[in-house]
Amino acid sequence: MDSVGDSLDRALEQAFTRPIPKSAPAQMRYLVKQLKGTRRAAELLGVSQRTVERYVTGQLKHPRRELAARLEREVRHRWQPQIRARAKQKAASTDGLVFATRARFGFTAAPGTTDDARIRDITQALPPQWAERLFQARDAGATENQLLQIAAEGLGQMYFRADDTRAQGLDVEFTDVEQIEISL
Known part of the structure; x- marks a missing residue:
């Protein structure tokens, strides 16, 4: 299952203007520069300070699989923060985002009426206020269920209720989310 948070991160990465450093020494140098020291980088990655120094100088070049994954994740998380912030601002103020998903949707309407849930493929443009709510919730540390709830409200309003012009209530x-893809 895809997560809304990961999809938001992937959408922001589409705005990057330069590729992320490929080699482990280059990634380590970037991380040390961002964290302003080898000690903080070592604590973040769960390795010794000396190991970080060896990567920075190029003595070590091929990290273990777990370390390589942690290193890439931390560099990706910190890469081009101004570009990331600009893309968030643009989505939250003017452009909105496109939310594509394959999931089970069910409905409850007026008392006594219901529609049984079924799997649907939906691609829907969500206006800026929904992008802003998703980004704010993500930045505030919202859980995946909370992000899914915000997405469900947005899809309910825009897709199923046609921007509240029909099917009020x-x-x-x-x-049962199978996939989520968000693009800016």
Whole structure:
């Protein structure tokens, strides 16, 4: 299952203007520069300070698989923060985002009426206010379920209720997510 948080991160990475450093020594040098020291980089990665220094100088070049994954994740998380912030601002103020998903959707409407849930493929443009809510919740540390709830509200309003021009009072249930792809 894809997560909304990971999809938001991938969407922001599409705005990058330069590729992320490929080699482990280059990634380590970038991380040390961002964290302002080898000690903080070592603590973050769970290795010794001397190991970080060896990567920085080029004595070590091929990290273990776990360390390589942690190193790439931390560099990717910190790469081009101004570009990332600009892309967030643009999505939250003017452009919005496109939310594509394959999930189970069910509905509850007026008392006594319901529609059984079924798997649907939906691609829907969400206006800037929904992008802003998703990014703010993500930055505030919201759980995946909270992000899914915000997405369900946005899809309910824009897709199922046609921007609240029909089917007022329709509540959307968003479960069994198979895939999520968000683009800016």
